[in-house]
Amino acid sequence: QFPTVPSGTPPSRIIDRESREAPVHPVRRAAMSVASLERKIRLLCCDELGVVRVAEAAGRDKIDDLAMTKRWGDADRTRRVVRCRAGEDGDGAGDALGAPGTCAASGWLAIGRKDGTVEVIDTATGNDVGGGALTVGGCPVGVQAFGPATGRAGARLITVNELGEAVVYDAEVEPRHGGGGSLASQLAPLRVVQDWQAACRWRVGESALCARVAPGAASLAVGGKGQGNDLKVYDIETQKVTYKAKPPPQNWLGYRAPPYVSAIEFVPGTDSKQVLVGTGEHVVRLYDTRQDKRAVMDLSVGETTITAMAVSKDARFAFIGNAKGQLNTVDLRAKQVFAKFKGTSGSIREIAAHPGGEPLIAVAGLDRYLRVYNTETRKCLGSAFMKQALSGCAWDLRGPEGEFAAAAAEAAAKRRKEKAERAAKKTNASSEKKGKAKQKTSADGTKTGEKKEKTKNTKTKRSVADADDGEVVKKKKKKKVLSE
Numbered sequence: 207q208f209p210t211v212p213s214g215t216p217p218s219r220i221i222d223r224e225s226r227e228a229p230v231h232p233v234r235r236a237a238m239s240v241a242s243l244e245r246k247i248r249l250l251c252c253d254e255l256g257v258v259r260v261a262e263a264a265g266r267d268k269i270d271d272l273a274m275t276k277r278w279g280d281a282d283r284t285r286r287v288v289r290c291r292a293g294e295d296g297d298g299a300g301d302a303l304g305a306p307g308t309c310a311a312s313g314w315l316a317i318g319r320k321d322g323t324v325e326v327i328d329t330a331t332g333n334d335v336g337g338g339a340l341t342v343g344g345c346p347v348g349v350q351a352f353g354p355a356t357g358r359a360g361a362r363l364i365t366v367n368e369l370g371e372a373v374v375y376d377a378e379v380e381p382r383h384g385g386g387g388s389l390a391s392q393l394a395p396l397r398v399v400q401d402w403q404a405a406c407r408w409r410v411g412e413s414a415l416c417a418r419v420a421p422g423a424a425s426l427a428v429g430g431k432g433q434g435n436d437l438k439v440y441d442i443e444t445q446k447v448t449y450k451a452k453p454p455p456q457n458w459l460g461y462r463a464p465p466y467v468s469a470i471e472f473v474p475g476t477d478s479k480q481v482l483v484g485t486g487e488h489v490v491r492l493y494d495t496r497q498d499k500r501a502v503m504d505l506s507v508g509e510t511t512i513t514a515m516a517v518s519k520d521a522r523f524a525f526i527g528n529a530k531g532q533l534n535t536v537d538l539r540a541k542q543v544f545a546k547f548k549g550t551s552g553s554i555r556e557i558a559a560h561p562g563g564e565p566l567i568a569v570a571g572l573d574r575y576l577r578v579y580n581t582e583t584r585k586c587l588g589s590a591f592m593k594q595a596l597s598g599c600a601w602d603l604r605g606p607e608g609e610f611a612a613a614a615a616e617a618a619a620k621r622r623k624e625k626a627e628r629a630a631k632k633t634n635a636s637s638e639k640k641g642k643a644k645q646k647t648s649a650d651g652t653k654t655g656e657k658k659e660k661t662k663n664t665k666t667k668r669s670v671a672d673a674d675d676g677e678v679v680k681k682k683k684k685k686k687v688l689s690e
Contacts, residue, residue: 247272248602249558249568250315250329251576252287253594256280258317258332260602261576261590266564269578269588278332289318290598292561293326293351294421314353315600316363318346324365326351329602331619336361336377337401344369348417348428354379355422363402364442366417366428372410374442375402408445411435418470420478427481429467436465437483437493451483452499454491463487469515471524473538482524482538484512490526490536503541508532514554518581519563525581527554533569535581547579549586556598570596 247263249272257279263272293314314335318324323339324346335351344367352362363375378400410417410428413435417428425448426440437451456462466486473480473492483491483501488510492503507526514527523544524536531554533547552573560566565581570592576599577589 247578247588249576249578250290250292250600250602251570251592251596252290252317252598253592253596254283254286255594256282256285256287256319257594258287258315258327259592261592263588272576272578272588272590274590274592278327285319285321285323287317287597288320289316289346289349290556290600291316291350292329292558292600292602293353294423295353295355313602314351315602316349316351318342318349318365320345322346322367324349324363326363333619336363340365340375340402342367342373343371347414348419348426350419350423352419352423360400362423364419364423364426366410366414366426368414370409370411370414370428370430371407372417372426372428372440372445373407374405376405377402406445408440410438410440415466415468416470418472420472421474422478425472425478427470427472429465429470429483431464431466431486433464435467437467437470437481439481439495449481449493449495450499451493451501454500454504469512471515471517473517473521474519475521480521482515482517484515484526486511488512488528490515490524492538492541503538505536505541505543507534507536507543514557516557516559516567518559518565523581525557525559525567527557527569527571529553531571531573533557533579535584545584547584547586549577549589552595555596556600558599558601561601561603568599568601570599572596 246265247269249261251259251261253259257277259274260276260278261272262275263269293316313329314326315329316324316326319339322342322344324342325339326335327333328335340363342365346365346367348364348366350364352364354360355362358376360376360378363377364372365375366372410426411430411434413432414428414430415435416430417426419426419442423442426442427437428440429435429437436453437449438447439449440446441448453462453465467483468486469484471482472478473482479495481493481495483493484507485491488506488508490503490505490507490512491501494502508528509530509532511529512526513529516525517523517538518525522537522539524538526534526536527550531550531552533550533554535544535546536542537544550569550571550573552571554569554571556568556570558568558570560568566587567579567581569577569579572595574592574595575589576592576596578587579585580587
């Protein structure tokens with residue numbers, strides 16, 4: 207029962223009984239707050255010191271506040287990162303929840319280092335996935351990780367090194383229980399419960415400069431420098447060549463330049479049938495494996511070696527970066543240069559298109575800046591100074607629920623770390639206490655020994671003194687007898 211409203215109360219102070227809202231359950235309130243959150247902009251970058259850095263912005267409309275928030279790893283130039291790639295779904299689509307980019311493998315980042323090692327890390331905590339680093343026998347030129355797929359229950363890691371050796375690694379993952387468990391357990395990246403095991407390996411050429419795996423881990427495209435190292439496409443299951451590009455025709459001087467493949471990308475939405483290739487002669491070629499062995503598009507772009515490429519989700523535009531810092535857009539339908547971007551300087555090492563289809567690309571290069579561009583207006587929406595020359599970047603595409611799961615996973619990892627530190631501290635304190643007790647016991651034993659020794663010496667002295675006194679008494683008695 208509401209109390210009677212006193213006379214003279216202002217209308218603004220009068221509360222109608224029916225206008226009161228029912229109390230919201232705390233769990234429902236949390237769910238509502240998670241659902242109402244805006245998707246964060248989160249990018250991961252790798253630099254030439256081997257450090258992984260994270261840059262974040264509060265939302266799509268706040269990219270101008272993009273800034274570095276954390277870093278993982280120790281600086282070591284001998285272990286600098288040369289390749290990095292975000293994890294992908296094993297079937298090349300979204301996950302079981304139906305949202306693209308929120309598959310379990312999207313919480314992984316595959317990294318290839320100059321010292322010939324490859325590792326997969328968790329993008330929420332920076333911890334290794336699958337038992338740590340793998341040695342691949344040479345500098346990696348291609349590395350990608352995939353989640354479970356139809357007909358394959360485990361995770362898959364594919365690497366190619368500069369010596370032309372391709373290796374496929376498999377690992378078991380912790381099984382999911384549909385509909386059960388917390389939100390964090392449902393959306394957090396899959397936990398690999400087995401070390402990476404080599405499933406197959408084969409030679410893809412005498413050498414390689416770049417390699418790319420098609421969505422779904424069905425095909426592998428490889429290219430290099432020199433005769434016999436032009437574009438080749440392999441079927442990963444059979445390890446056989448399914449497409450081999452023919453060299454371009456001779457020029458008017460009768461000269462045919464040797465192959466120099468510096469960048470490769472599969473065109474989305476073509477079932478891995480179209481491959482885009484960038485060369486050291488600043489030429490972009492488009493190959494269609496269903497048609498002729500020669501390129502269906504041959505276009506000169508920029509002024510120097512093409513170092514990075516990305517293709518839009520609708521497969522209409524390609525974004526081309528080169529060693530001079532030039533960033534261009536190529537219209538794949540019209541087969542011509544469409545537009546140029548401004549603001550970049552220094553060699554571009556990576557161009558990452560937004561996996562969710564947003565008109566955004568992230569650009570990383572040797573000028574130490576990570577930039578995000580709008581591909582429609584070609585304006586730089588935000589940039590972050592990352593302190594070191596960058597060698598790669600990747601989107602960490604999570605929805606609010608995924609961010610909640612990542613935060614929960616990170617908090618759990620932090621708790622485990624703190625618990626381990628406390629246990630180590632406790633062990634150290636216990637060992638120190640035992641050491642002090644041992645030292646004290648040793649000191650007490652030494653004191654007891656010294657006391658016993660002192661007592662023994664005193665007794666010895668007394669016995670010697672008594673013996674001397676006895677000798678004196680005997681001599682006096684002897685003298686007295688002789689005198690008598």
